Each structure stands twice: as structure tokens, then as C-alpha cells.
Amino acid sequence: xxxxxxxxxxxxxxxxxxxxxxxxxxxxxxxxxxxxxxxxxxxxxxxxxxxxxxxxxxxxxxxxxxxxxxxxxxxxxxxxxxxxxxxxxxxxxxxxxxxxxxxxxxxxxxxxxxxxxxxxxxxxxxxxxxxxxxxxxxxxxxxxxxxxxxxxxxxxxxxxxxxxxxxxxxxxxxxxxxxxxxxxxxxxxxxxxxxxxxxxxxxxxxxxxxxxxxxxxxxxxxxxxxxxxxxxxxxxxxxxxxxxxxxxxxxxxxxxxxxxxxxxxxxxxxxxxxxxxxxxxxxxxxx
Amino acid sequence: xxxxxxxxxxxxxxxxxxxxxxxxxxxxxxxxxxxxxxxxxxxxxxxxxxxxxxxxxxxxxxxxxxxxxxxxxxxxxxxxxxxxxxxxxxxxxxxxxxxxxxxxxxxxxxxxxxxxxxxxxxxxxxxxxxxxxxxxxxxxxxxxxxxxxxxxxxxxxxxxxxxxxxxxxxxxxxxxxxxxxxxxxxxxxxxxxxxxxxxxxxxxxxxxxxxxxxxxxxxxxxxxxxxxxxxxxxxxxxxxxxxxxxxxxxxxxxxxxxxxxxxxxxxxxxxxxxxxxxxxxxxxxxxxxxxxxxxxxxxxxxxxxxxxx
Numbered sequence: 001x002x003x004x005x006x007x008x009x010x011x012x013x014x015x016x017x018x019x020x021x022x023x024x025x026x027x028x029x030x031x032x033x034x035x036x037x038x039x040x041x042x043x044x045x046x047x048x049x050x051x052x053x054x055x056x057x058x059x060x061x062x063x064x065x066x067x068x069x070x071x072x073x074x075x076x077x078x079x080x081x082x083x084x085x086x087x088x089x090x091x092x093x094x095x096x097x098x099x100x101x102x103x104x105x106x107x108x109x110x111x112x113x114x115x116x117x118x119x120x121x122x123x124x125x126x127x128x129x130x131x132x133x134x135x136x137x138x139x140x141x142x143x144x145x146x147x148x149x150x151x152x153x154x155x156x157x158x159x160x161x162x163x164x165x166x167x168x169x170x171x172x173x174x175x176x177x178x179x180x181x182x183x184x185x186x187x188x189x190x191x192x193x194x195x196x197x198x199x200x201x202x203x204x205x206x207x208x209x210x211x212x213x214x215x216x217x218x219x220x221x222x223x224x225x226x227x228x229x230x231x232x233x234x235x236x237x238x239x240x241x242x243x244x245x246x247x248x249x250x251x252x253x254x255x256x257x258x259x260x261x262x263x264x265x266x267x268x269x270x271x272x273x274x275x276x277x278x279x280x281x282x283x284x285x286x287x
Numbered sequence: 288x289x290x291x292x293x294x295x296x297x298x299x300x301x302x303x304x305x306x307x308x309x310x311x312x313x314x315x316x317x318x319x320x321x322x323x324x325x326x327x328x329x330x331x332x333x334x335x336x337x338x339x340x341x342x343x344x345x346x347x348x349x350x351x352x353x354x355x356x357x358x359x360x361x362x363x364x365x366x367x368x369x370x371x372x373x374x375x376x377x378x379x380x381x382x383x384x385x386x387x388x389x390x391x392x393x394x395x396x397x398x399x400x401x402x403x404x405x406x407x408x409x410x411x412x413x414x415x416x417x418x419x420x421x422x423x424x425x426x427x428x429x430x431x432x433x434x435x436x437x438x439x440x441x442x443x444x445x446x447x448x449x450x451x452x453x454x455x456x457x458x459x460x461x462x463x464x465x466x467x468x469x470x471x472x473x474x475x476x477x478x479x480x481x482x483x484x485x486x487x488x489x490x491x492x493x494x495x496x497x498x499x500x501x502x503x504x505x506x507x508x509x510x511x512x513x514x515x516x517x518x519x520x521x522x523x524x525x526x527x528x529x530x531x532x533x534x535x536x537x538x539x540x541x542x543x544x545x546x547x548x549x550x551x552x553x554x555x556x557x558x559x560x561x562x563x564x565x566x567x568x569x570x571x572x573x574x575x576x577x578x579x580x581x582x583x584x585x586x587x588x589x590x591x592x593x594x595x596x
Contacts, residue, residue, distance in 0.1 A: 059347075112346075113342075113346065113371075113375070114370075114374055114375070117366060117370050120339055120366075120367065120370060120371055121339075122336075122339070123335065123336040123337075123338070123339025123340050123342075123343070123367070123371075124339045124340065124342050124343040124346070124371055125343060126336065126339070126340045126343060127339065127340030127341060127342060127343020127344040127345075127346070127347075127351075128343040128344070128346060128347055129343075130328065130340060130343070130344065131343065131344050131347040131349060132347070134325050134326070154335050154336060154339070154367075157333050157335060157336045158336050158339065158340075160331070160333070160336075161330050161331065161333055161336050161340070164330075164331065165328075
């Protein structure tokens, strides 16, 4: 990947973050969790996945399942930047005249399946991966899970089945932002050492900085799909919750955010490194 | 008569969409692994993953037919059934083994006696409760070809003696009357599943007492055959619902809802499990202990009908 290509990805990711910030008002959204995976999603759709409006109906296209569905603003923002979704539709966030709400759903072209209840899409993706194998295809099925989501036993159950069925076309990506909803993972249900856990489940595992496009490229380069190993792949992407906004970054209480319009304006400036926003909006604690 | 396994195999051989799945419960499909290469998938003891994976397979155009014990399929995997299959509106077919009294000696952990209630509560879901394997086989092509997700209360009891099934139609009940010409009967017994056998015997016993009886084999608690319920209420003096299910949410609830919705009233005698699990034992002993034999059902109806008290 050239420096120019990296810069293009960074520019797109910045615009996706702008969309996320703009969605964080008038009812709000899961800002912190969306910002942690924005780079990942931008990277995957631009550099890895063979999917788009041109081939949604093709049986051999790739799939991305967003199992931590509350980060869907990152997906909407990416779809807008890719030209798959009219930017105008984001103004209908949380409105009854469209389908843009806090969790993904298939009314939005490009979204493969609804999610919201954690620990579901690993198994749905197992089914899709099995079907693709049954047809002898070599397409790639990617699932993004949260790290808090790893508390759900069904993630591990799906992984057990994936390795039993030799689904090397399946890639789990963990958005390792080190937070559950409102508590650090290591303070509540510690996950480390994480890579050996996945290795013990029979997966090929790489761990990279999930905000570094070159590192993502290198990590995924070593985890090619359908490599004949029969082993599902896992990429642990170390990320930062609220990445890009120092005023809310890595804060346990800034998972779901509903800012005022003035705060959004300040945060957009903060995103561009112009000044730090002053946030007075009450934080939502879900416990 | 072809059995369930042979019928499913023939359907699958003729239709590449069909995928036979199990969470390591192969009782009804033990010969299929080698006969359906690639399209028999055993996910191990993972009801939730099996259901989620079935949603994924259905998303790719397949029609998965899932097998597990009814209690684990409907309870352990409930959220996956509701959220992945239900919200997805996907044509996944769930075959629940040993439902209701058929779990006989297993105990309450294995008693699927809220399964009809749970499955019918999911928008778009159909619920099919065959009276015997003959009816299961009869209905299977339509159930599998239907676009609706469907819960099948599996039943391997071969046939109900002396009872011949009519052709099957989704959403239609099967009705037997003492006299086909008389409109009014003394009592209507509504039943689903293997208890049709006991209700059939109860009908004969009541007829021997001089009563006229309408027997309604409900077949599908959902979609319920509204006309069959309303006409039974209109044209008999007593409605009896018989089910190996909790009183809440099953046939008695469905009949009650149907009557209220259509502004009808009826005298109803529910025979079901009220606020308790049933006594684990071998099936014939369970039936007698719980009061569900044909003889006991007839006796309870005779007690209830004032004219014969």
C-alpha cells in the first residue's frame, strides 16, 4: 500500500467519523463504539472485501457481518462515502420514515443481517461460510465482534463449530477497544491473554493496531481466506474507544452519546485538531 | 407407509435447497449422513449455533430442516429462533423431538410443554403438531415448501388406530363427527399431536354413552383454523381442549383468543397442565397419572355435561 493510498483511507475514515459525530445528537447513537471500528470498516470495504452494489446478488461475493451492531454509524458513514447510501438518508436517523436507527437492518443496501443482540452473527456467518463451502466458493465471510461481546458463550460455540467444519473462509475481527458497555473489560471480565484463547480454539490469529492501515494490511495479508488450512482466522484489532475525539476518548461513560448541536459543532472541530470540545451533556450509563 | 426419514430424504434429493441439520440428535435422521453428502450438517451440542447457522444458510437460499430435542430447540435457542430466524423471516424448519408427554421418563428439564406458546408468539411462525408419523409425512412437502419459518412438534408414533387422515392443507383442521349429517353435537374435542389417539378413544366412549361428538384435530395451532373453532363453539354444547402443554399459551389460550376476537362465547373445559410439570414415567403411566387417557378424558367430559351427571 502506497503512502498516497494510506492517506486516502485516512481521509475517508475522517469523513466517516464526521458522519458518526453528526449522528450523535437528536437522540444520539453509540459514538464511542462506532469511532473505535471506523478505520477497520473503511479498510475492509476499500482493500479487502469484494462486495458492493455491483455484485450484491452474486453468489460468490464477500460478506461483512457486524455482530457488535451498535457501531452501525461507522457502517452508514462508510456506505455514504462509498456512494452506496445517499447522505441525505442519515438525516432520517431515528425517524419513522426510514430505517436508520441504533442497530443494523437489511433495509439498508449493503447491510447483510440485522444485529443488536450480541453473540449472534458469528453463528449466522458460520452458516453463510458453510453454504459457500458447499458450493465450492472461495469468497470471504468476515464478522466484526466487540471485545465485550466475547463474554457471550455463543461466540466461542460458533468458533468451535467453525473449526470443526474447517471454515477457513471465515474471518472474525475483534474490535478490541478494551471496553464493555461502561466498564473496562479487564476490570469486569478479563479477556487477556486473548490471542492464545483463539489459538486454543483452532484459529489462525494475528494481532495488530486497528487504527494503522499498514498494520491492518500486513496482519490480514498473513490471514488469507480459504488457504486450505481448514482453520478459521481471527484478527484482534487493538483500538481506542472514541478514537479521534480526545474529549471522549477512552472514557467509560462515553459509549452512547447524545450531544447538543453546539457540542457536535465543537466535536467536528476537535476531529480536525482545531480545539478540544467542552462537553456538558449528561453521559448515559447502562448498567 | 414411508416414514419421516425416507420422506425427508426424497424431498431433499429432489430439492437442492434442503439442508438437514442436527445438534447431535439423530434419532429421526440416523441414516441420512451418508445419503445426503454435504447437506447433512451436525453442529454438535450447540442448539444456538445451529439455529444461527441455519439463518445464515437460509440467507443464501437454502431451506434448513433442524433437529434437536424440542425443549432445547425452543428454550435454549429461543432468542436465536426469534431474532435470527423470526426477524429475518427466513424459511427455517425446526423439528422438535419428544415434545410434551413424549419425553416420558426424562423429567422436567426435557419437558417441552411451553413450546407451542413460545413458537406461535413469533411473528410469521407456523406451528404444526402432527397426530402421528402418517400425518407428519403427509404434511411434510407443504411444510417444507412454505416460505414461513415453522416449528414441527415431531411425533414418531406410527398411526392412530382406526383413524384415516384427510389430505393436509396449511391452516386447516381435520374434523370428525358422530353423524356427518347432524349439525349440532353435544361436545367438541379440540386436540393436537399424539393425544388425538386418546381423544379418538374418548369420542368412541362418549358415543357409546349416547353422546354425539365432534373431534377437531387442530393440526396447526398456528395459523389456527378459525372456522373450525367458531363452528365447533356454535354447533356444540361444550368445547374441550386437550393438550400436553401448559394451560397458558397453548390450545386453550388460542381457542379463547379466537372466540373473544369474534365475539363468541362457549362453555370450555380445558384439559392441560396447570402451573406444573408432569410426573416423569413411561408414557402410558404418565397419561394415566395425569388423567389424559381416552377413558379419563371421556369421564371428565361426562362429569361436566349436566345432562349426563
